[in-house]
Amino acid sequence: MMETTFHLLLYRAFHMQRSYLRPCLREIGLGSGQPKLLSYIAAHPNCRPKALADYFEIDPAAVSRMLDVMEKSGFIVRRADGKNRRSACLSLTEAGEEAFRSWRAHCQREDAVMLRGFTEEERACFADFLVRAYRNLQDAQREETACGK
């Protein structure tokens, strides 16, 4: 792999990670986009779909359909809220809690595999780079859309 652009480097690392994680996800019964929703709901019980879309910066439509799947799989429930009939309150079922625990454990092992041979400093540095790259793009995007409008 001799890529010339960071764009492709990032793609390949991400893509390989998803590929590596696939068997585990299949075993747990989750799709590749679902763990993040699971973890957010675990950390914020009774949150709304909108919160998920905002936090992960994905389309509410994607959230809506993933919740459909996760509800059908028995990992979450959409509970009606008397006060707010527009949004549902989301929470994990027992199976959802269990799936989340499995995922978290596996995810930690995966991170360990990915960072094999990295020193503690390098890990911190890598995380810092990823955050900085993310923020640079985010800032640029905000500027450009603000300017264009």
Added chain:
Amino acid sequence: MMETTFHLLLYRAFHMQRSYLRPCLREIGLGSGQPKLLSYIAAHPNCRPKALADYFEIDPAAVSRMLDVMEKSGFIVRRADGKNRRSACLSLTEAGEEAFRSWRAHCQREDAVMLRGFTEEERACFADFLVRAYRNLQDAQREETACGK
């Protein structure tokens, strides 16, 4: 953004990058998966679909369908090869060459934006980290599938 796992860090950086690049791709008339195919075909004229699938480690089915789109968009042509009637020879049209040049230029600008505030050493380090992470996962995957079989 205060993620606890590298898994999510990588996802967010990748996702933000794709989001940042979207307007440019729309302008050129390319889908998000097409630039990499374009660049490979530019570097390897008359290559086969299989080579694309192998190089980028994606499913041949995805390649097949993206080529359909790119052919319909007028960026590539599938030329029959008398010797080998199973695969087609792929090449860029003039429009394809032009799209590739636009993409490459924009991609360089994007990398510059993403790496704003990075020193030269940090850039090299970041690239190295991404390659090492990729290879760690690749090796682990090979081991596990070899072992499982």
Added chain:
DNA sequence: ACGCTATAATTGACATGTCAATCATTGACA
């Protein structure tokens, strides 16, 4: 209280990717 606008969720249509099945061609071996 009424109506208008803004917000939340959903649905449809599409792109990218996976997986499984099919189909055609190739190439090797009896």
Added chain:
DNA sequence: TGTCAATGATTGACATGTCAATTATAGCGT
């Protein structure tokens, strides 16, 4: 040469994501 297995491409079905349109509810301003 003729059969048969391996290879390459395609197609169908699904998950994730985008975008645009629709629907229902909230909430504000008069």
